[in-house]
Amino acid sequence: MKEAFAGIKKIEYEGPESKNPLSFKHYNPDQIVEGKTMFDHLRFSVAYWHAFRNGCGDQFGGPTRLMPWDDGSGSIENAQNRVRAAFEFFQKLGVGFYCFHDRDVAPEGATLAESNKNLDEVVKVLKEEQKRTGVKLLWGTACLFAHPRFMHGAATSCNADVFAFAAAQVAKAMEVTKELDGEGYVFWGGREGYKTLLNTDMKRELDHLAKFLHMAVDYKKQIGFKGQFYIEPKPKEPTKHQYDSDAAACFAFLQKYDLVHHLKLNIEANHATLAGHTFIHELEFAAANGILGSVDANRGDLLLGWDTDQFPTDLYDCTFSMLTILNMGGFTTGGLNFDAHVARESFEPVDLFHAHIGGMDTFARGLKAAAAIRRDGVLKNFVTERYASWDSGIGADIEKGKVGFKELSAYMLKKGEATANKSGRVEMLENLINEYL
Ligand code: XUL
Numbered sequence: 001m002k003e004a005f006a007g008i009k010k011i012e013y014e015g016p017e018s019k020n021p022l023s024f025k026h027y028n029p030d031q032i033v034e035g036k037t038m039f040d041h042l043r044f045s046v047a048y049w050h051a052f053r054n055g056c057g058d059q060f061g062g063p064t065r066l067m068p069w070d071d072g073s074g075s076i077e078n079a080q081n082r083v084r085a086a087f088e089f090f091q092k093l094g095v096g097f098y099c100f101h102d103r104d105v106a107p108e109g110a111t112l113a114e115s116n117k118n119l120d121e122v123v124k125v126l127k128e129e130q131k132r133t134g135v136k137l138l139w140g141t142a143c144l145f146a147h148p149r150f151m152h153g154a155a156t157s158c159n160a161d162v163f164a165f166a167a168a169q170v171a172k173a174m175e176v177t178k179e180l181d182g183e184g185y186v187f188w189g190g191r192e193g194y195k196t197l198l199n200t201d202m203k204r205e206l207d208h209l210a211k212f213l214h215m216a217v218d219y220k221k222q223i224g225f226k227g228q229f230y231i232e233p234k235p236k237e238p239t240k241h242q243y244d245s246d247a248a249a250c251f252a253f254l255q256k257y258d259l260v261h262h263l264k265l266n267i268e269a270n271h272a273t274l275a276g277h278t279f280i281h282e283l284e285f286a287a288a289n290g291i292l293g294s295v296d297a298n299r300g301d302l303l304l305g306w307d308t309d310q311f312p313t314d315l316y317d318c319t320f321s322m323l324t325i326l327n328m329g330g331f332t333t334g335g336l337n338f339d340a341h342v343a344r345e346s347f348e349p350v351d352l353f354h355a356h357i358g359g360m361d362t363f364a365r366g367l368k369a370a371a372a373i374r375r376d377g378v379l380k381n382f383v384t385e386r387y388a389s390w391d392s393g394i395g396a397d398i399e400k401g402k403v404g405f406k407e408l409s410a411y412m413l414k415k416g417e418a419t420a421n422k423s424g425r426v427e428m429l430e431n432l433i434n435e436y437l
């Protein structure tokens with residue numbers, strides 16, 4: 001097959017002095033940071049749907065991207081050749097992973113049986129290409145939102161047949177993810193929410209969603225799939241309200257329905273800001289509750305209220321997120337998946353390289369800065385010191401459950417007033433962080 005990215009060589013690390021835009025200035029895959037290579041820390045992944053399927057049309061105009069891997073036929077052969085183009089890209093970029101939805105890689109057929117057959121034909125080539133290049137599948141997922149049958153939702157549809165179809169589709173997507181040695185499987189509830197409560201039985205829909213996930217957990221055991229399950233929170237778009245609206249809502253749902261030991265979260269930066277949180281808030285909340293699994297690395301535009309899925313280039317975000325990830329001991333099954341697309345005006349194939357290089361270099365800088373912050377220990381020491389009143393005396397007694405309101409009333413009546421508050425040093429800490437960037 002002809003090269004899809006002819007004339008572009010493998011992207012190499014050339015260091016911060018390099019003026020070559022098609023090189024890494026900071027991402028040096030072999031460089032050791034905190035005892036591990038950058039490659040193993042960052043576990044970069046390319047999102048197949050944005051990189052190879054999204055032509056970047058919008059509601060005001062059609063697609064602009066030149067995608068030489070598409071012949072417009074919608075054939076299986078074209079889908080297979082697209083896979084070859086994708087792996088050429090993964091290899092030239094030097095990423096270790098990719099992610100896909102079933103319908104990104106293979107066309108939907110007239111029946112479920114036909115769709116499954118199409119998928120099998122493409123999975124053969126995915127398998128060959130994984131073997132040829134060593135690039136692995138970070139996670140697979142099923143597209144339960146694009147086809148008109150999912151207009152009312154999938155697992156939360158008012159139509160039981162649609163629930164059944166979604167279950168069958170997910171079963172197949174899990175099978176192929178296992179076949180491809182995928183390290184995880186994502187549930188993003190694209191249409192699991194509502195447009196209006198006037199026509200919605202919320203309790204019933206939530207119960208159905210939980211039932212669906214329990215069935216997936218059972219099926220995972222039945223087929224012997226060992227990958228990690230994730231839920232990806234998002235508050236809105238395409239629905240007005242999505243049930244998996246943020247990390248806290250997902251955590252409450254998982255606990256209520258006894259699913260918390262089976263699923264972790266895949267936190268997406270742009271979804272966090274749509275939910276009115278920072279990316280770091282969502283990561284910290286998930287990490288604090290032991291359910292941070294993987295990351296969809298992108299960026300929104302705070303002035304726009306939708307999911308712009310831009311490539312991450314914000315040094316603060318990348319530093320703070322790597323700090324949370326290092327503090328939790330690093331990724332195990334998860335990674336940094338670029339769930340991002342190029343701008344509509346960046347229509348040439350080379351732009352896909354520029355976009356990913358920028359994201360990878362920014363996270364590499366974030367990793368180095370986060371490691372330096374951890375090495376110097378100033379933040380950690382400040383926080384430890386800030387909570388020192390809990391390490392002994394009355395604080396330790398409260399934490400150990402030795403006292404209740406009665407004892408605390410006696411303690412405070414005797415003392416008269418809570419004293420010894422110290423400054424939080426907000427500005428000093430903000431200034432300090434800037435020294436690492
Ligand atoms: C949509 C989104 C999805 C999931 C996978 O906003 O982020 O692409 O990552 O279904």
Ligand code: CO
Nearest residue numbers: 232268296339
């Ligand atoms: Co995503």
